[in-house]
Amino acid sequence: MKNNKFTxxxxxxxxxxxxxxxxxxxxxxxLNKTVDIDEVNxxxxxxxxxxxxxxxxxxxxxxxxxxxxxxxKLVYVFMDGEIVDEDEKEEIEQSVCCEIANTIxxxxxxxxxxxxxxxxxxxxxxxxxxxxxxxxxxTILVSVIKTNFGDLHLSAVGPKxxxxxxxxxxxx
Amino acid sequence: xxxVMVVDDALVIRKNLTRFxxxxxxxxxxxxxxxxxxxxxxxxxxxIDLITMDVTMPEMDGIExxxxxxxxxxxxxxxxxxxxxxxxxVSKALKAGAKNFVLKxxxxxxxxxxxxxxFPEFASKEDEDTL
Numbered sequence: 001m002k003n004n005k006f007t008x009x010x011x012x013x014x015x016x017x018x019x020x021x022x023x024x025x026x027x028x029x030x031l032n033k034t035v036d037i038d039e040v041n042x043x044x045x046x047x048x049x050x051x052x053x054x055x056x057x058x059x060x061x062x063x064x065x066x067x068x069x070x071x072x073k074l075v076y077v078f079m080d081g082e083i084v085d086e087d088e089k090e091e092i093e094q095s096v097c098c099e100i101a102n103t104i105x106x107x108x109x110x111x112x113x114x115x116x117x118x119x120x121x122x123x124x125x126x127x128x129x130x131x132x133x134x135x136x137x138x139t140i141l142v143s144v145i146k147t148n149f150g151d152l153h154l155s156a157v158g159p160k161x162x163x164x165x166x167x168x169x170x171x172x
Numbered sequence: 173x174x175x176v177m178v179v180d181d182a183l184v185i186r187k188n189l190t191r192f193x194x195x196x197x198x199x200x201x202x203x204x205x206x207x208x209x210x211x212x213x214x215x216x217x218x219x220i221d222l223i224t225m226d227v228t229m230p231e232m233d234g235i236e237x238x239x240x241x242x243x244x245x246x247x248x249x250x251x252x253x254x255x256x257x258x259x260x261x262v263s264k265a266l267k268a269g270a271k272n273f274v275l276k277x278x279x280x281x282x283x284x285x286x287x288x289x290x291f292p293e294f295a296s297k298e299d300e301d302t303l
Contacts, residue, residue: 025277078184080191088183095182103276106255119260122228 010058010109011037011156015143017108018154021100022147026077028070031146041134043142043155045126048093050101053121054109060158063126064101067150071097098123132157174287174294175219177202179210179237180226180253185278189224189253192280196287198222198294206230207237214241214248222290223250225270227261235265242269249290253278 015035022028046065053061066074075084075096084092102123109118134140137159145152176198178189183205190200202217204210208231214220223241225234238250252265252273262273271290274282288295 021277075184079187082187082191091183092187095184099182099184099276103255106276120255 010060010158011141011143011154013108014062014105014156015145015154017104018145018152021104021107022145022152026074028073028077028147028149031148032144035143035145037141037143040140040142042131043140043153043157044131045129046151046153048097049126049129049153050097050123051126052101052105052123054105055119055121058118058158060156062101062105063153063155063157064097064104065151065153065155066097067152070147070150070152073147073149074100094125098125174198174221174291175201175217177204177210177213177217177220177223179204179207179223179229179234181205181229182226185226185253188278189283192278192283195280196284198287207232207234207240210237211240211244214245218245220245220248222287223248224253224274225250225265227252227254227265233261235261235268238265238270239268251286251290 015037019030019035022030045063046067048068048071049063049065051061051063053059071093075093078096078099079092102120105120109120132140139158141156143154145154174193176193178186178193178200180186180189186203186205190203193200201220202213204213206229210223210225211232214223225238227234229237234252238252241248241250249272250265250270252262252270253276254262254273255276262270265273272286274286284296
């Protein structure tokens with residue numbers, strides 16, 4: 001695991017909040033005893049992936065990739081067991097994926113650079129994308145949360161400098 | 173019983189809020205997926221006590237919709253539905269006339285507490301004890 005304090009500051013709270021959200025709000029067991037955050041060169045995207053950007057002091061792209069079975073379980077819990085009409089199924093599934101990503105990021109994001117705000121963009125769904133690859137000074141961090149209903153992949157893509165330990169952000 | 177309009181572009185949020193309000197004994201008289209649709213509905217249905225308003229929506233966001241609705245109907249109370257990371261937008265919405273905001277994830281308890289703050293006559297016994 002290649003982490004430093006800024007990596008942790010940005011992604012670790014999101015991973016932790018995802019775990020507590022799944023366990024406490026959705027009543028879904030998380031199977032990993034510990035959830036690692038790894039730096040990679042390429043990240044494979046799931047068919048159902050939501051992307052949210054952050055703005056302000058820190059500008060990164062965050063993605064949430066869901067297995068289909070997990071989405072179905074999340075929809076069931078979100079809707080309190082209410083049967084979803086077939087003609088609304090896709091829209092409900094998409095809005096649940098987006099709302100969960102939006103809520104978790106909103107709940108957990110902290111600004112490692114101080115008290116100033118980090119804004120987040122509205123969530124968007126990525127369709128038919130397969131992967132993204134590190135280029136030049138970018139950094140890709142990934143984390144996989146395993147459940148009985150499939151996996152939830154989290155990733156953060158940003159400039160490498162963001163993750164440099166000794167960068168003096170105050171001079172920016 | 174309060175008459176409520178739920179404004180959110182996410183269908184699942186509209187459905188959840190409708191379920192929460194209904195189970196608390198209130199009536200959702202209208203739903204809207206955009207700010208434009210919300211303004212159209214407030215002109216059709218005058219008798220609305222409370223609106224829950226998403227901040228970011230297509231066509232017209234929740235801030236502009238709040239501003240226009242407050243000009244059309246000075247009695248209606250608007251509550252923003254938001255998440256952290258949108259504090260600046262919420263601040264603008266409050267200046268535009270919104271009365272309160274609820275942070276996601278939305279639960280029935282949060283909805284009930286907010287109703288209790290804005291409409292003390294509908295506060296639950298537990299909320300009354302804490303007010």
